[in-house]
Amino acid sequence: MMILLQMLIIRSILFAAQPKFICGLSPVSHLQAAARNNIPKSTLSAAINSNEDIDGNKKTLSNSLYGPASSFTSPDAYTQSQISKIFGDCISLSLAGRCKTKDNIDMIFLSSLEEGRIISDSYIECFQSDDDTYKDMDIRVLPIPIPPSLSSSAIKLLSHSYTAEPLSKSVLLSLNSLLVNRDGGLFDNIPWSSWSIDPDMKERDAAKNVVERKYTMGKRVAYLRFMGKDWQGRSLSLTNLAKRLRYMLEGSDQETNQDTDSDDNMMLSLSRRLLELEITEATTFIAECEKNVAIAKASQNDDSYELEQLEKARARLQLAETSLSELGGTAGNQSKTQSLILSFLDKLSAQDNPPPYRGAIGYPAKLDSKKEIFEDSVLPYSSPYELLKEVINEQLNSEVIGCVLEQSSLLEGNLVVGGSLLLRRKGVKRTTTLAGETVSYFDDNDDLGNDGVLPRSMYVVECFSDEAIGFAMTSRLPVLVQREIYERAATNDVELDTKQVLNVRNETKSAESLSYLNRIPPIRLFDEVTDLTTQMEGDRVLSKSQSRFIRIPLSTNPTLFDGPNQVPQSSAASKGPVFSTLNPVASLDEFDTLSDDDKVRLLLKLDSFKGALPRPRAVSNDPSLLDNILLPFIDESVRRQYRIRDAERRGDFQEANALRDEKSLRQRALEEAQAARNAGLEERATQLEEEAELYKALRADVTQDEGSYSRFLDRDDWYERETQARIKRLDKKKFGSLLSGIDLP
Numbered sequence: 001m002m003i004l005l006q007m008l009i010i011r012s013i014l015f016a017a018q019p020k021f022i023c024g025l026s027p028v029s030h031l032q033a034a035a036r037n038n039i040p041k042s043t044l045s046a047a048i049n050s051n052e053d054i055d056g057n058k059k060t061l062s063n064s065l066y067g068p069a070s071s072f073t074s075p076d077a078y079t080q081s082q083i084s085k086i087f088g089d090c091i092s093l094s095l096a097g098r099c100k101t102k103d104n105i106d107m108i109f110l111s112s113l114e115e116g117r118i119i120s121d122s123y124i125e126c127f128q129s130d131d132d133t134y135k136d137m138d139i140r141v142l143p144i145p146i147p148p149s150l151s152s153s154a155i156k157l158l159s160h161s162y163t164a165e166p167l168s169k170s171v172l173l174s175l176n177s178l179l180v181n182r183d184g185g186l187f188d189n190i191p192w193s194s195w196s197i198d199p200d201m202k203e204r205d206a207a208k209n210v211v212e213r214k215y216t217m218g219k220r221v222a223y224l225r226f227m228g229k230d231w232q233g234r235s236l237s238l239t240n241l242a243k244r245l246r247y248m249l250e251g252s253d254q255e256t257n258q259d260t261d262s263d264d265n266m267m268l269s270l271s272r273r274l275l276e277l278e279i280t281e282a283t284t285f286i287a288e289c290e291k292n293v294a295i296a297k298a299s300q301n302d303d304s305y306e307l308e309q310l311e312k313a314r315a316r317l318q319l320a321e322t323s324l325s326e327l328g329g330t331a332g333n334q335s336k337t338q339s340l341i342l343s344f345l346d347k348l349s350a351q352d353n354p355p356p357y358r359g360a361i362g363y364p365a366k367l368d369s370k371k372e373i374f375e376d377s378v379l380p381y382s383s384p385y386e387l388l389k390e391v392i393n394e395q396l397n398s399e400v401i402g403c404v405l406e407q408s409s410l411l412e413g414n415l416v417v418g419g420s421l422l423l424r425r426k427g428v429k430r431t432t433t434l435a436g437e438t439v440s441y442f443d444d445n446d447d448l449g450n451d452g453v454l455p456r457s458m459y460v461v462e463c464f465s466d467e468a469i470g471f472a473m474t475s476r477l478p479v480l481v482q483r484e485i486y487e488r489a490a491t492n493d494v495e496l497d498t499k500q501v502l503n504v505r506n507e508t509k510s511a512e513s514l515s516y517l518n519r520i521p522p523i524r525l526f527d528e529v530t531d532l533t534t535q536m537e538g539d540r541v542l543s544k545s546q547s548r549f550i551r552i553p554l555s556t557n558p559t560l561f562d563g564p565n566q567v568p569q570s571s572a573a574s575k576g577p578v579f580s581t582l583n584p585v586a587s588l589d590e591f592d593t594l595s596d597d598d599k600v601r602l603l604l605k606l607d608s609f610k611g612a613l614p615r616p617r618a619v620s621n622d623p624s625l626l627d628n629i630l631l632p633f634i635d636e637s638v639r640r641q642y643r644i645r646d647a648e649r650r651g652d653f654q655e656a657n658a659l660r661d662e663k664s665l666r667q668r669a670l671e672e673a674q675a676a677r678n679a680g681l682e683e684r685a686t687q688l689e690e691e692a693e694l695y696k697a698l699r700a701d702v703t704q705d706e707g708s709y710s711r712f713l714d715r716d717d718w719y720e721r722e723t724q725a726r727i728k729r730l731d732k733k734k735f736g737s738l739l740s741g742i743d744l745p
Contacts (some may be wrong), residue, residue, distance in 0.1 A: 017080065090404060093310040121497045126501045139493070139525040145552050156516050175383065193213040243349040312352075312452065397425060398459075399423070406617060408483065409551070414547075416553050422459075537551045538554055698714050
């Protein structure tokens with residue numbers, strides 16, 4: 001323990017002595033060197049894109065936009081083709097800065113990679129300069145508004161991703177909740193249930209079928225990782241404790257220690273305690289195996305597996321007891337004691353069934369390496385996005401190959417930007433021996449227990465725009481923006497807000513003490529006359545110029561209560577009906593006339609619609625996607641007519657006939673009324689329409705199919721007929737003005 005404490009103290013001193021980086025750049029930047037040497041911007045841009053230095057030598061850029069000693073990763077040709085195939089033509093941008101509008105809306109700005117470095121260098125130069133004068137320079141940016149309900153958490157996450165400064169575990173855990181507790185965000189949309197690797201087929205039933213999504217453990221494992229479970233180098237499992245003690249013994253052999261006897265006694269005591277814990281765990285495991293054997297025999301099932309596990313548990317207990325007795329007989333013999341301790345620790349740290357990834361449920365804790373115990377356990381991550389990147393890499397065996405901003409609204413004239421990450425499944429690395437040499441290769445046919453998810457499989461994860469930008473910065477990837485968005489949106493000329501920078505500099509003692517609010521460069525419009533326009537998604541477009549501004553998305557409810565003034569609404573205080581009474585589509589012809597804009601606005605009006613609206617990309621791939629979402633919320637007779645027509649178009653006449661046989665009485669009455677009116681029988685048509693209205697009044701929810709809910713919620717036929725007949729016989733004149741304003745049949 002003394003040795004470990006000394007190592008931690010030395011590491012903290014060395015870390016404190018390292019130079020700090022602000023906004024991802026060191027004081028002397030690549031662009032400053034280029035300016036001194038009068039190198040054209042075109043040459044510099046080529047150097048940035050090719051990861052070459054100014055002299056043309058191939059190397060990694062020492063100063064990048066996001067974090068020290070790193071550079072953007074350019075996608076290969078195959079990746080570029082896949083991104084273009086899914087999202088269309090895209091351009092590469094980067095985070096340049098932020099500002100707050102007059103409406104108190106947080107706005108972030110994207111610019112080209114080169115201009116992003118210019119504004120970041122300018123921020124550093126202005127912050128570190130003793131002179132209050134500064135040369136202005138403007139750049140062209142794309143403004144992205146952040147919804148007010150997300151602005152606080154989004155700016156925090158973006159700031160830590162921008163600086164890439166390592167964080168302690170306590171600070172990171174406080175930030176993790178900001179990422180994982182967003183409803184409908186990045187964490188919720190990752191395919192945890194279908195992409196979490198399961199090589200041992202543990203998430204299968206007795207027939208080897210994949211269990212239902214709600215019973216899978218993938219998302220729970222990832223959430224527990226973000227809550228601090230199985231942290232690198234800090235596991236208290238027996239195997240990791242033995243491994244830590246083993247590494248400490250190795251370190252004590254390499255160093256000269258004056259108090260050798262004290263350290264040996266300490267190691268001996270710790271080893272004895274570990275063996276006692278192993279005996280306790282083995283005894284508990286034996287009891288569990290005996291229970292499983294009894295259950296298998298009582299059920300008259302095959303108990304061979306349970307008996308095998310019982311024998312392993314007994315052998316484990318015998319080994320621990322033998323090792324403890326041998327350790328007690330080595331007192332006084334230093335060399336023999338140490339070699340015996342090392343042997344015991346190697347046995348304790350061995351794992352027969354290692355976990356497929358860190359934190360996997362049903363497996364022992366992952367065995368930490370020496371680097372993870374003594375180095376990575378201190379400051380392993382710089383932001384929650386870096387932890388998420390590691391979880392995706394290990395748990396999903398995947399990598400993010402693109403962070404894209406795309407059009408996310410189907411409303412006409414509304415330009416709304418949403419984020420998307422493109423996941424790609426990695427191959428499974430194998431080794432084999434050929435001619436006495438070990439050869440490594442990737443197995444492209446192993447799905448690791450995920451049916452149909454083979455290497456190079458793709459998956460689009462939809463998220464908020466700030467999440468895509470934050471993950472791109474952490475992964476050193478450019479932010480890919482659809483070209484049609486960039487060309488359509490209203491870009492602005494901006495410059496560094498030197499006044500705000502000088503105020504921050506005067507209020508801040510040092511660069512290291514900058515708050516997260518001041519880490520991203522503050523920016524203001526170059527033309528002070530104009531102002532950034534912020535509009536909500538769904539507002540009607542009154543002019544062509546309004547369609548050029550990126551709007552704030554509607555679906556922005558990360559939690560139930562976003563602010564201090566919001567309180568939960570009591571269900572008892574709700575005055576709305578139990579079932580939805582809105583029935584906006586009365587016929588199939590009316591449904592066919594609805595545009596995508598009409599369908600989306602109709603869904604937004606429905607209180608019963610709680611899902612997420614599809615994006616234009618998804619609707620273009622499947623034109624019936626929006627119809628399938630709207631159909632469950634419209635009149636059941638219209639829905640059945642639509643499905644009958646769809647079945648006939650597909651040539652499935654058997655399904656069409658089955659749908660006709662299941663028509664409700666109301667739908668039959670409506671169709672007969674239409675046929676009678678076409679034949680000129682107006683009186684008969686009126687009677688049938690009244691009959692259809694009666695059937696409608698009987699139903700608690702006319703949009704649902706008959707039999708889909710309890711029939712006791714509907715009204716009785718005889719009672720409703722008598723009530724309507726009594727109302728018809730009622731003479732309103734006898735009541736004077738008492739019934740005025742009351743709508744009676």
